[in-house]
Amino acid sequence: MNEILKMKVKELKTKICSDEIKSEDVIKACFERIRKAEPKVKAFLKLNEDHSLKQAEEVDNKLKSGAKCGLLEGVPIGIKDNIMVKDESMTSASKYLENYVSPYNATVIEKLKDAGAIFVGRTNMDEFAMGGSTETSAYQKTANPWDIERIPGGSSGGSAAAVASGMVPFALGSDTGGSIRQPSGFCGIVGYKPSYGLISRYGACALASSFDQIGTFAKNVTDAALLTSVIAGKDYRDPVCEPNEWIDYTNDIDNPDTLKTLKIGVPKQLFDYKTDSEISKYFNDAVNKIKLEGAEVVEIDVPAYKYVPALYKVIMCAEVSANIATFDGIRYGYRSPNGISLNDEYAKSRAESLGYEVKKRILFGTYVLGAKNYHRCYHQAQKVRTLLINQIIDAYKKCDFIFSPTTLQMPVKFGEMLPEECDIFLIAANLAGLPGITVPCSFTSTGMPMGVHFMGSRFSDAKLFKVARSFEKISGFDTSKYPIV
């Protein structure tokens, strides 16, 4: 693999800006790697080689004329196919949006363009981000680059697999119930979901609006922090986007004393679930390493973790049923030629273009919102959500960050199911609007990577990056190792 692709983004950008490396050569190296790995991994739904090379040439010419260098000038990035790039297709991996062309840029895309990033392609995902394996994509299955018979995780499996196999140094995705962090854990990279409201979702395809956040994938924590610095910040077009001032998330990230004064909480409930024996072992090692760095490790008690999968199912499906109602075949997207009345046309357009998983979630969501079940199911779930949030707030009185394995099981083979509780420690962050980051921890005996997850309190994102970076330094995980594909 070309050495250019192994560089940290900050270093890469500095070399591009000082004319040591041409952006064009970076993009060429990317596509060389893509040509080699992509036939097996299938991370991308669409690639823009000619356009990317043209953009790179423009960057190189611009820099020659002495123009100012952006934070990500000339650096390639992959974008999940549910984020809008003006005049480009966006399918959300659904047949419904097969011919859709975005009429405007998402806020994060505008910010990336301003920073000089180059969009090499659109990454595969579960249809409308509904799934945890990228298998519900209407177009293709993405493989885990460490073992191509296994799932990469999901829903942002394409972004995770593309970064893990070195096709792009980083990528964007979205996280509603672990959709960035679970595939990042499965693919051995860093995956970050911000505090709810930190990054604008304007121009991203909604799944469950009270959970959805856009976040970042990278090979290392510093790159994820850099990318976050570029895309975070207030935006009046997303009404829940907080009006926070701009922060450089890479600032002081290498502070050697970060862990010394911290209390790290490990949930007591972790031991209630069947966990892969190697994940348990390496997680325990990770806890010991953190202790050696001076952090105090305490046990925390959040009994409501038990309700996380059920809680998530009810609220997510309810919100899905409302959000996906927008896909009616009237203003854009697929319209069935078989409808005989307006209602029939709606029903057939949706039936013929949406996948089974999507339809099942819409139906379940509609059912729990119906008069018969509203109070007993939906309203009750919202109250249990409050219970969980209160217990987590209490837990943060005893600790600064909550620490767990990213997933309780390793990635399964295609067609196999993961247990419901596999990612409860990730989903809890979405339910409570908290930031979470997964960092690679170790390779298991089968050569697959496993990760660990830190969850912070609301808007502790800057400190969360520092904690993650501190762990990355002591984890012993070799980030320079890439899968052989």
Added chain:
Amino acid sequence: MLKEELETTAFLARIDIKEDEKEKYLADINRMFNYVEVLQEPNVTGLNPTTHVTALRNVWREDIVKPCSREVIDQMLNSAPLREGSFYKIKKVIG
């Protein structure tokens, strides 16, 4: 969920379901429904429901109309499967 409830729900959600698909939907949705029964267990008396985690209230912006170019308007309208002038064309609504 009973079969008739599935049919009503499918109509409300505007999803056409064929007769031979109903059994699978019913089995899967009932499995989900049984799974979430666990939410009846905790005591939530006195707790308010959470709809959003943000504490933001009424985010205001200046009430200024920004122009939208003809090109963008056309692009949006052209995304529709059927268009007539500046309108989306749909099937007759009132008999």
